[in-house]
Every structure is written in C-alpha cells, then in structure tokens.
Amino acid sequence: MSEKKEAVRAAKLLIVGGGPGGRVSYITARRFGVEPAVMVMNEEPTVICSLPYGVGRRLIPDGPEATVVDLSREKRLPPDAMKDVVFGSVTSIDAAAKTATVAGPAGETKIAYENLILAPGAVPWLPPAEGILKEKGDASGPMVAVGDRLVDRSRLADGVYVLRGAADARALDELAARAQKVAVVGTGAVGLEIIEALSDRGVAVVAVEALPHAVSALDADMAAAVERRLRERGVELRLNDAVASWFPGTLTLRSGELTADAVVFASGVRPRLDLAHAMGLKIERGIVVDAAQRTSLPSVWAVGDAAQIADAASGKSVLPLIGTLAMRQAMTAVMDIAGLPAQLPPATLWGVSEIFGLHWGSVGWSEEAARRAGLNAISLSLPVRSRDPFMPSGKDAVWKVVLSAGEDEGFKPGQILGFQIVSAGDNPVHLAERFVDVVARRETVQDLFGHYFIHSPAHNAVDDPFLALIALALEKMPRR
Structure with a gap:
C-alpha cells in the first residue's frame, strides 16, 4: 500500500506577513513578473497608522471597519490577488529545503519556495x-x-x-x-x-x-x-x-x-523575530540585512519592522518601525529578486503626528538620544511664525536642530543629526521630509545655505528660517 503524498504548493516567491512590507512585496512581485507569489497573513490587513482615528471618529467617521483593507477590492492589488493569499501562521521554515509550513483555518499547508521575503512586522x-x-x-x-x-x-x-x-x-x-x-x-x-x-x-x-x-x-x-x-x-x-x-x-x-x-x-x-531565530538568521537589534535587504542566508530577504538598517546620520544600527519605509524596503527586495539593481536609499528615523490640533515632528536623533549614545551634540532652537506679524492667521512654531560638535570620529562639525518641530497649526510633514534628506545625506548646518526658501504671503512669513539657523550656528559653534 503506497503512502499518501502530502500536497505542496509551489511559489517563486513566498512572502511571510501581510502588513505594509508584505503587501507591497506582493504588489511589486506581480508588477515585475515574479510569479507565482504567495503571501501568508495571520490578521486582517489594515492601514495600521489610521486605527486610532477610526476609534476617535474625527478623521474616520465610519469607524474602524473603514481601515480594514478588502484584498479583493484594493485598487493597488491585482483583481485576482486572493488566489495568492494564505491565511494562517507560518509555524516553521526549513531554509535548506526551502519549504514553509502554515497552520490556518483550512488546516496545514506546505509551501515550497524559490525566494523568501520575511515581513513578520512587530x-x-x-x-x-x-x-x-x-x-x-x-x-x-x-x-x-x-x-x-x-x-x-x-x-x-x-x-x-x-x-x-x-x-x-x-x-x-x-x-x-x-x-x-x-x-x-x-x-x-x-x-x-x-x-x-x-x-x-x-x-x-x-x-x-x-x-x-x-x-x-x-x-x-x-x-x-x-x-x-x-x-x-x-x-x-x-x-x-x-x-x-x-x-x-x-x-x-x-x-x-x-x-x-x-x-x-x-x-x-517589538520586532517579531521567532522565525528568524529558528532559521538561524543573523540577528542584532533586528534581522541583519544589506542594502538590498538580503539576510545572512541565500534566497532570503527581510523587510519592515523586523529588519534593522544602518542609520544614515551615524552608521549605528536602528529599527525604524516605519510603514512607509517598509514599503521601500519591499520594493528594493523584490527588484533584487527580479534581477534589477536596487539598494535602499540612506535613511534615518522619523515620526510626525498631531494631538488636539498641536502638530509635532521628529527626524533623526534627539539631543537626549545623542547624548545617551555618547555623542557630543549641541542644539539650536528657533521660534518660527507661519505668517508675517501683520497677518492674524499666523501660528507659532518652534524648530530645533541637533548638531554634532565635530568631536566624535566620523562626524563633521555642524553635521545635522536631528530635527524637531512643534507647531500650533501648520502641517509639518513636508518640512520633516526635507530634513529626512538633510540628515540622511549627512549635511551640515552650513549646507542649509543651499536649501532655498520660497516665500508666499498666503503660506508663510518672509523670514528665511534656514538662514536664521545658519546665523545661530555661527554664533554657537566653536570657531576653528
């Protein structure tokens, strides 16, 4: 009597995780012809960052259900995406045999893969x-x-x-x-x-x-x-x-x-690292990857909250825990799998939010974090008014820039390590994006001279805050 053979599903690419990194990995794989691509998820996909607003109802009056992603109707996904989705949890991965076991509502599924992207999230x-x-x-x-x-x-x-x-x-x-x-x-x-x-x-x-x-x-x-x-x-x-x-x-x-x-x-x-540990991947703060998101094992990539990156400002390993960065990591990994040259652009940490109409943003290193890490940092604080003084619609804000004193190896004097803003009314997203580039490129406060300021009376005050920061730095930075 012959033994019953176990059914095994085959995948050119197996994606473990259905968060931002996992979903964009799948979207990119289909776009570049890396098929069949199979995505395993153990929770309903949502727009995670929007969940609190579904509870509060101010920005999302329809409540939490509006944040749930319907995979069969999501406009960024192929219309037949559901055929490639397996609901359940990956219980084990045999990296040598390139097989994964998934336990889900339909029982146990075995998947044989050629390439693997881990996007287990946090x-x-x-x-x-x-x-x-x-x-x-x-x-x-x-x-x-x-x-x-x-x-x-x-x-x-x-x-x-x-x-x-x-x-x-x-x-x-x-x-x-x-x-x-x-x-x-x-x-x-x-x-x-x-x-x-x-x-x-x-x-x-x-x-x-x-x-x-x-x-x-x-x-x-x-x-x-x-x-x-x-x-x-x-x-x-x-x-x-x-x-x-x-x-x-x-x-x-x-x-x-x-x-x-x-x-x-x-x-x-905390990053979900149990599968990575079981597979024997190199792990520090998170899964160690190179600029193409490759892990320490061949044919295995990692993206998203579980993958650590090198902070561009300092070179130190960090866990960004940022959904939009996970999307870029996903695209980087799939392009590498598809045979296209790709590397994640230099990045740092960032966060922007609002509380009761007060906007705040942070990019890179705070002064406190820099000093805890043993870095010799100084800071500049600049009051900024969003309109000219004769315009009553103006709102008050404070910018803070954290600079290297240049006494630590590998850092330039005046290198911008971080930026913070608290604003009583204006959206700081685009300003934070600008400073992500500044910090990631290791620019100095003097380099702000090359960042032009555009004045529009309906949008901002005539005073150029970049020039003001340079002037403050010249007063505070030690002369050489």
Missing part, C-alpha cells in the same frame, strides 16, 4: 506587570510581547487592551462607547492618538509615561508644549511612572493606585 510590547495576563487564551494567532516573551494576544486579561490590528480597534471602539475612565500607558505617537481618540469619545483619560517627559522622540523642552496641550484638554499626566499591576477596575502604578475601567498599552512594539 507586536505590541507590554511590561511584565501582575494581572495583565490570563492563564489561558484561545490561541488565535496574533501575539504580544510581555517582557521578553511572546504570548498569544487572547491571553490579555479583561480590561487590558492594545492597538495593532483590526480586532484590537474594534475592541477599543466598543470600550470607547461605554467607558468612563481609561488609562493609556505610553505617550508616543500611537499613545497620543489613542488618548485623543478616547477623549473625542467623551472618555476621561489618564496618560502614564515611564520617562520624565512625554513623547520620547522629542527632547524635554519640545515635549513641554505637548504636555501643556494634554493638560489643557483635561488629560491627567503621570510622568516618570510605571505600571505595577492591574486588577479589573484598579491600576496600580509606582506612584499609587487609580481607578479605571480599562488600561490601554501603547508602550511600544
């Missing part, structure tokens, strides 16, 4: 506080990191929430409809956006931050404006504090107890 991180986990869950697939271990997300205790996927957004949306008071742990971009979303729904919010000031991407002097805006809108701030335990209705902090209907952890994310 999972919410929670401190290992007492009471935040139940003994058992339903093994639903999506995970969280609690301390240094991966845990099924279904094990989160009653009243404990995170926000990373569609199911999380639905749960938080339901909470916003009934809760009176909620604690939000973490004041990064996502934490602030959750705070605003819950406040917009009429929920009283207590913001808990482990650092001495809000928004770790900003320095304390810049974050102070964010803290003022939060307090003005009735948000209670608990800075330099930490969660000790959760019991439904009571959150115990280092500073004492507070009553709350729930606690939402927006305390950061």
Whole structure:
C-alpha cells in the first residue's frame, strides 16, 4: 500500500506577513513578473497608522471597519490577488529545503519556495506587570510581547487592551462607547492618538509615561508644549511612572493606585523575530540585512519592522518601525529578486503626528538620544511664525536642530543629526521630509545655505528660517 503524498504548493516567491512590507512585496512581485507569489497573513490587513482615528471618529467617521483593507477590492492589488493569499501562521521554515509550513483555518499547508521575503512586522510590547495576563487564551494567532516573551494576544486579561490590528480597534471602539475612565500607558505617537481618540469619545483619560517627559522622540523642552496641550484638554499626566499591576477596575502604578475601567498599552512594539531565530538568521537589534535587504542566508530577504538598517546620520544600527519605509524596503527586495539593481536609499528615523490640533515632528536623533549614545551634540532652537506679524492667521512654531560638535570620529562639525518641530497649526510633514534628506545625506548646518526658501504671503512669513539657523550656528559653534 503506497503512502499518501502530502500536497505542496509551489511559489517563486513566498512572502511571510501581510502588513505594509508584505503587501507591497506582493504588489511589486506581480508588477515585475515574479510569479507565482504567495503571501501568508495571520490578521486582517489594515492601514495600521489610521486605527486610532477610526476609534476617535474625527478623521474616520465610519469607524474602524473603514481601515480594514478588502484584498479583493484594493485598487493597488491585482483583481485576482486572493488566489495568492494564505491565511494562517507560518509555524516553521526549513531554509535548506526551502519549504514553509502554515497552520490556518483550512488546516496545514506546505509551501515550497524559490525566494523568501520575511515581513513578520512587530507586536505590541507590554511590561511584565501582575494581572495583565490570563492563564489561558484561545490561541488565535496574533501575539504580544510581555517582557521578553511572546504570548498569544487572547491571553490579555479583561480590561487590558492594545492597538495593532483590526480586532484590537474594534475592541477599543466598543470600550470607547461605554467607558468612563481609561488609562493609556505610553505617550508616543500611537499613545497620543489613542488618548485623543478616547477623549473625542467623551472618555476621561489618564496618560502614564515611564520617562520624565512625554513623547520620547522629542527632547524635554519640545515635549513641554505637548504636555501643556494634554493638560489643557483635561488629560491627567503621570510622568516618570510605571505600571505595577492591574486588577479589573484598579491600576496600580509606582506612584499609587487609580481607578479605571480599562488600561490601554501603547508602550511600544517589538520586532517579531521567532522565525528568524529558528532559521538561524543573523540577528542584532533586528534581522541583519544589506542594502538590498538580503539576510545572512541565500534566497532570503527581510523587510519592515523586523529588519534593522544602518542609520544614515551615524552608521549605528536602528529599527525604524516605519510603514512607509517598509514599503521601500519591499520594493528594493523584490527588484533584487527580479534581477534589477536596487539598494535602499540612506535613511534615518522619523515620526510626525498631531494631538488636539498641536502638530509635532521628529527626524533623526534627539539631543537626549545623542547624548545617551555618547555623542557630543549641541542644539539650536528657533521660534518660527507661519505668517508675517501683520497677518492674524499666523501660528507659532518652534524648530530645533541637533548638531554634532565635530568631536566624535566620523562626524563633521555642524553635521545635522536631528530635527524637531512643534507647531500650533501648520502641517509639518513636508518640512520633516526635507530634513529626512538633510540628515540622511549627512549635511551640515552650513549646507542649509543651499536649501532655498520660497516665500508666499498666503503660506508663510518672509523670514528665511534656514538662514536664521545658519546665523545661530555661527554664533554657537566653536570657531576653528
């Protein structure tokens, strides 16, 4: 009697992960004829950055469901994309045999691949506080990191929430409809956006931050404006504090107890590295890749939140955790697979958001981060008015530029390491993009002379802030 043969699906390219990096990998593969391409995903695809706004309803009045990506109707995807999607979790990868095993609703699927792109993304991180986990869950697939271990997300205790996927957004949306008071742990971009979303729904919010000031991407002097805006809108701030335990209705902090209907952890994310570890890939802060996104194993590439890059300003390894950068990494990897020369352009970290009408942005290194890394950095702060003084529609902003003093090996005097902005009204996205290029190209503050400023009375004031920064630098930088 012959043995039953196991069915194996064949793929020119296997993509593990359906987030921004995974989806753009698939789109690019189809565009360049790298087929068949198979994409494995264990959660509904969403526009992750928009999830808080679906809860708050200010920008997305239709709620969280509007952020869910319908793969059969998504305009950027081929109309037959669903034939290439496998729902489930990759449980193992045999890099030598080039096979992967997927466990999903339809059972177990074996996939034989020629090329592999890992885009496993990141999972919410929670401190290992007492009471935040139940003994058992339903093994639903999506995970969280609690301390240094991966845990099924279904094990989160009653009243404990995170926000990373569609199911999380639905749960938080339901909470916003009934809760009176909620604690939000973490004041990064996502934490602030959750705070605003819950406040917009009429929920009283207590913001808990482990650092001495809000928004770790900003320095304390810049974050102070964010803290003022939060307090003005009735948000209670608990800075330099930490969660000790959760019991439904009571959150115990280092500073004492507070009553709350729930606690939402927006305390950061960690890259999903379990498959990479099992495969024996080289890992440091994340999966080590070269400029073409190749890993330490042949025929394996990595993109997105789990892949580390070299910060262009300093050369140090960083985990960007940026969706739009993941898309470029995906295109780079697939072009390499398709036989086209491609390298990821030099990049640095960035983040831009808004809280209660106050805009903030950060590019590259903050002054605090630079000094923690042992870099000799100085900073320049520049008040900027968005219109001329005789125009009442003008808004106040502050720019801050972090510079190398030139005393560290590999850095030029006056090299721009980072940029920050806090603005009372104007969108800082394009300005942040400009400084991403400046920082990534290792330009100095003197090089800003070559960045022309265009004045339009309807859009900005006549004073050139780039010239003002140069003048400040000439006053502050040591003369040689």
